[in-house]
Amino acid sequence: MGEKLSQALLAGRLELPTCQRCSNVQYPPSEICRHCLSDALEVTACDPAGKVIACALVHYSLALDFDVNSPWPIASVKMNAxxxxxxxxxxxxxxxxxxTLVPIIDSIGDGVFGALANVADRDLLQTRFNRTI
Amino acid sequence: MNNVFAGVVLAAPVSFGYTRYSEHGVPWFAGNALAEMLRLSGLEKSSIDGLAIASFSLSPDTPASLAEYFGLELRLLEALPFGGASGVIAARRAARAVQAGDVEVVACIGADTSKPGTFSQLVANFSTATMDASYPYAAAGPNLPFALLTQSYMDRYGTQREDFGRICVAQRYNANHCDYALLGQKPLDLATYLAARSIVPPLHLFDCVMPCAGADSFLVMREEQALSLNIPYVYINSAFEAFNVFSSDPVQLRSGWSRYGAALYEQADTTPAAIDLIETYDDYPVIVMLQLEGMQLCDEGQAARYVQDHELRFDSEGPAHNTSGGQLSVGQAGAAGGFLGIVEAIRQITRSAGRNQASSAASALVTGFGMINYDRGLCSSAAILSAGRV
Structure with a gap:
C-alpha cells in the first residue's frame, strides 16, 4: 500500500489509502483498516487541507541527502481527512x-508530502530538493 | 498488603560491559551478564529454566539460539520486542510464570551491541510505518517525532528548555557518581546544556541519548529460594504493561501511565508521595515529564514545576530520580536501555549501588516506554518495587 501511495505522489496526486467499507482514511499506509479491519482499501483522492500540530527543524540527519540545505523544516499535520x-x-x-498538503519529489526520487501555508509556493518547496540532486 | 506477586522476588542486578562501540555480539554481552548473575546469586547454571531477552541487534540469531549458545534447557523463553518498556514487562511476565509454578528461576536480560553505523541502520529499517512515513522526512530517526512531541508539549504547557535541562543536569550529576556511566567523567551545567548545538530543535545535544553497547539484567525467583541462597532481593508489588493506549490523541502527551497508574499504586497499597526512588525511561527529557505526570507525581502539565521544586539527585531530599544517570548520561545500549531503570532500582533498594547510593531507597517506581512507531511510542509499563531482604 505504501508503494501505491508513493506512486500517486510521484504522479502529482494527493491520495491516501481509504477504507471502502467505512471510509476511514489510513496513514501510515496499511493493508487493513485500523477502524473496521476490512482489507478493502484503495488509494483515493482526499481533502488535502489540515492544521499544523508542531514543527521542528532538522539540523542533524542520518542520511547524506539531508546534509545539504539544512535545517529541514518538518511539520506534523492533522489532516481534515x-x-x-x-x-x-x-x-x-x-x-x-x-x-495544504501537496505532492513533492524528494532528492532520491521518492514521492513525499509537502505542507504549505500558501499552495502557490509548491515549486519553491520542490526547488529545495532539486538543488540537492 | 494485597501483593498480587506474593512469594516472587527480583535479585542479582547486573549492568555489564557498557562501551560506546564493541566488536562483540549480543551473546557475549548477554552471556557475561548471565555469568555475573550466577556469581552474585550462587546459583548453578542448570537452575536457570527461564530466559526473557530483549535485543535489537541479536538478529539473525534468535532468543532460542541463545538457549543453545548458553547451554540452557528452558521451560520458558520470552522474547521482548518492546524497547524501553521491556525491563518491567520482563519482570512482570517472569514473576507470573514463577508464581504459577511454570519455572523456578528466570534470567531477564536486555543486551545490545553497537558498531559504527549500526544505529543508523536500525533507524532506517525500524518498521514499515517509519520507513513509509517518518524516515523520508529528513531521516532524523527518533529525534524527529520526539522533537515534534517536545514542541507540542512546550506549546501546550509553556515549558522552557531550562526545565528539560534540569532533568539532564541532575542526571549527569548522578552519572558523575556512577562507575559504568559512559558520560560520567564529564560534568554538565545548565549553561552548557543551553548552549549545546542544535540537533532537531527544540532538541539539542544533551536532550539526546548516545547509542552504545551493554547489558542490564536481573533474576526472578521464589522468595524461599532467595532466602536459601542468602542473597538480597526486592519485592515486585505491582506492575502493568500496556500497548497503543490513547491512540486517537493527535499528539502523544500521555500513555499507559495515565490510564493504569492509579491502579498500580492501589495494587501496591502505596501512594506517589510514599515512593523513595523514581526510575523513568529517559530517551528524551519530555518523556520523563510525561511519566511523572502520568504516574501522578504531579498534575498533567505540571512537570516543569515539579523539576523546579525537586533536585532529582541521588543525594537530594525528596525522591531520587534516575540515580545511575539514566540513558542520557549512561548511554543507550539498545533494548538494555529498557532494563536500566529496573536494574538500578533493584541495586538501590538492596543498597548495593556504590557511590550513587540514595539514602532512602526502600521503595521504587520504575516506568518504561518504547517502540516509537511513526509518531508515538506504542509500549508503556510501570512497576512498584519494595525492600525484601537487604
Whole structure:
C-alpha cells in the first residue's frame, strides 16, 4: 500500500489509502483498516487541507541527502481527512497554521508530502530538493 | 498488603560491559551478564529454566539460539520486542510464570551491541510505518517525532528548555557518581546544556541519548529460594504493561501511565508521595515529564514545576530520580536501555549501588516506554518495587 501511495505522489496526486467499507482514511499506509479491519482499501483522492500540530527543524540527519540545505523544516499535520502526516515545509510553521498538503519529489526520487501555508509556493518547496540532486 | 506477586522476588542486578562501540555480539554481552548473575546469586547454571531477552541487534540469531549458545534447557523463553518498556514487562511476565509454578528461576536480560553505523541502520529499517512515513522526512530517526512531541508539549504547557535541562543536569550529576556511566567523567551545567548545538530543535545535544553497547539484567525467583541462597532481593508489588493506549490523541502527551497508574499504586497499597526512588525511561527529557505526570507525581502539565521544586539527585531530599544517570548520561545500549531503570532500582533498594547510593531507597517506581512507531511510542509499563531482604 505504501508503494501505491508513493506512486500517486510521484504522479502529482494527493491520495491516501481509504477504507471502502467505512471510509476511514489510513496513514501510515496499511493493508487493513485500523477502524473496521476490512482489507478493502484503495488509494483515493482526499481533502488535502489540515492544521499544523508542531514543527521542528532538522539540523542533524542520518542520511547524506539531508546534509545539504539544512535545517529541514518538518511539520506534523492533522489532516481534515483524519490522519496525522509528517510533511516537508518551507519554513518553521506555528501550531494551528492552516496548510495544504501537496505532492513533492524528494532528492532520491521518492514521492513525499509537502505542507504549505500558501499552495502557490509548491515549486519553491520542490526547488529545495532539486538543488540537492 | 494485597501483593498480587506474593512469594516472587527480583535479585542479582547486573549492568555489564557498557562501551560506546564493541566488536562483540549480543551473546557475549548477554552471556557475561548471565555469568555475573550466577556469581552474585550462587546459583548453578542448570537452575536457570527461564530466559526473557530483549535485543535489537541479536538478529539473525534468535532468543532460542541463545538457549543453545548458553547451554540452557528452558521451560520458558520470552522474547521482548518492546524497547524501553521491556525491563518491567520482563519482570512482570517472569514473576507470573514463577508464581504459577511454570519455572523456578528466570534470567531477564536486555543486551545490545553497537558498531559504527549500526544505529543508523536500525533507524532506517525500524518498521514499515517509519520507513513509509517518518524516515523520508529528513531521516532524523527518533529525534524527529520526539522533537515534534517536545514542541507540542512546550506549546501546550509553556515549558522552557531550562526545565528539560534540569532533568539532564541532575542526571549527569548522578552519572558523575556512577562507575559504568559512559558520560560520567564529564560534568554538565545548565549553561552548557543551553548552549549545546542544535540537533532537531527544540532538541539539542544533551536532550539526546548516545547509542552504545551493554547489558542490564536481573533474576526472578521464589522468595524461599532467595532466602536459601542468602542473597538480597526486592519485592515486585505491582506492575502493568500496556500497548497503543490513547491512540486517537493527535499528539502523544500521555500513555499507559495515565490510564493504569492509579491502579498500580492501589495494587501496591502505596501512594506517589510514599515512593523513595523514581526510575523513568529517559530517551528524551519530555518523556520523563510525561511519566511523572502520568504516574501522578504531579498534575498533567505540571512537570516543569515539579523539576523546579525537586533536585532529582541521588543525594537530594525528596525522591531520587534516575540515580545511575539514566540513558542520557549512561548511554543507550539498545533494548538494555529498557532494563536500566529496573536494574538500578533493584541495586538501590538492596543498597548495593556504590557511590550513587540514595539514602532512602526502600521503595521504587520504575516506568518504561518504547517502540516509537511513526509518531508515538506504542509500549508503556510501570512497576512498584519494595525492600525484601537487604
Amino acid at each position: 483524519g490522519p496525522v502526516v509528517f510533511a516537508h515545509a518551507l519554513e518553521f510553521l506555528k501550531r494551528d497554521t492552516a496548510v
